[in-house]
Amino acid sequence: MNCLFCNSTRINESYLPSTIYNNKKFDYLRCSNCSLIYLNPVPSDEDLIKMYPPSYQNGVDRSILNNPNQKLIGLRYSYAKHFDLLRSINFKGKMLDFGCGNAHFIINSNHHGFNCDGAEFNPRHVSVLNNEISESDFFSVDEFFQSELKYDLIRLSNVFEHFTNPINMLNQIKSKLKEGGYLLIEGPIETNFNFALVFRKIYFNLRKKLQPSWIVAHTPTHIIFTNHKNQLDVFNCLGLSTIHYELAEAEWPFPQSFSKAEGLISKLNVVIARTSMILKKLNKNWGNTFIYLGQN
Ligand SMILES: [Zn+2]
Numbered sequence: 001m002n003c004l005f006c007n008s009t010r011i012n013e014s015y016l017p018s019t020i021y022n023n024k025k026f027d028y029l030r031c032s033n034c035s036l037i038y039l040n041p042v043p044s045d046e047d048l049i050k051m052y053p054p055s056y057q058n059g060v061d062r063s064i065l066n067n068p069n070q071k072l073i074g075l076r077y078s079y080a081k082h083f084d085l086l087r088s089i090n091f092k093g094k095m096l097d098f099g100c101g102n103a104h105f106i107i108n109s110n111h112h113g114f115n116c117d118g119a120e121f122n123p124r125h126v127s128v129l130n131n132e133i134s135e136s137d138f139f140s141v142d143e144f145f146q147s148e149l150k151y152d153l154i155r156l157s158n159v160f161e162h163f164t165n166p167i168n169m170l171n172q173i174k175s176k177l178k179e180g181g182y183l184l185i186e187g188p189i190e191t192n193f194n195f196a197l198v199f200r201k202i203y204f205n206l207r208k209k210l211q212p213s214w215i216v217a218h219t220p221t222h223i224i225f226t227n228h229k230n231q232l233d234v235f236n237c238l239g240l241s242t243i244h245y246e247l248a249e250a251e252w253p254f255p256q257s258f259s260k261a262e263g264l265i266s267k268l269n270v271v272i273a274r275t276s277m278i279l280k281k282l283n284k285n286w287g288n289t290f291i292y293l294g295q296n
Helices: 045-051 079-088 104-111 123-132 141-146 166-174 195-210 228-237 264-282
Strands: 011-013 019-021 024-031 037-040 095-098 116-120 138-140 151-157 177-188 241-248 289-295
Touching: 079 104, 079 177, 079 289, 095 104, 095 141, 104 116, 116 123, 116 141, 123 138, 123 141, 138 141, 166 177, 166 228, 195 264, 228 241, 228 289
Parallel strands: 095 116, 095 151, 116 138, 151 177
Antiparallel strands: 011 024, 019 024, 024 037, 177 289, 241 289
16 A cells, blocks of 8 residues: 555555454554555544444533643643644634544633634534534534535644545645635654654564564554654645644653553653653654644
8 A cells, every 4th residue: 555645655564563453454554755654454434433433422521621731631732832822823713623522622712712613523423512512513524524614723633643544634624724724733743753762663673573473452543653754744745834833742652650650661661751751852853742833
């Protein structure tokens, strides 16, 4: 399968072990041209239904964060970071959170004076959102793409890495932006350089050498594993101009603290993650979390 970013056929094995899911083997390939690592094959509709059953979305979260600077779980920035970015461009328009989940960001951004709608994949979940949140409009992704609606800003948080056809999806999303509209994307950037990644690569490569039949059994929800260079190439190729791009280092998926780490390996992982977070300060291009703001 050609590279999901640059369509190159110069493809090799990556350091990531294959995984078995839904009785199928999924490999992680690496593009020699742009260094993207991607899942092969991409999950079928049947795999996706199993990965994201209707119960996957757990309703609506109307809670307002007392402190918008609060660090959120996983590879993402605080809501305050998003609000500051929006204020830095004097944003007054209407935005849409694409892949809005339980609508927590929408509730919080409306509370802070912004005006945000949402799109989600599961139509049943969309009707729950529409019933419970009257101040915003919610659409299924199909509805949204088929509509005439255009937005001043579309936000994708922890969504990009799940796209099975990232270039096509970004083009469709871009077509829903008004002229001069903004695309705001954040999430993991999993093959970008950081100190912890060096350890992971050494461990995975060594284990693959020692145990060639090594296969794991995790759910392959992430399809693309990017770095800052191939990301920016893709965003530039879309015709967007970069307004802001920033990388950070979070401890995830390692435990947040020593007290939460059980066993020696886990504690060692905390040390590696902490060291990686400190060393990140040496280079702005290092990190495992990104936020991008581009203009149409
Ligand atoms: Zn490529």
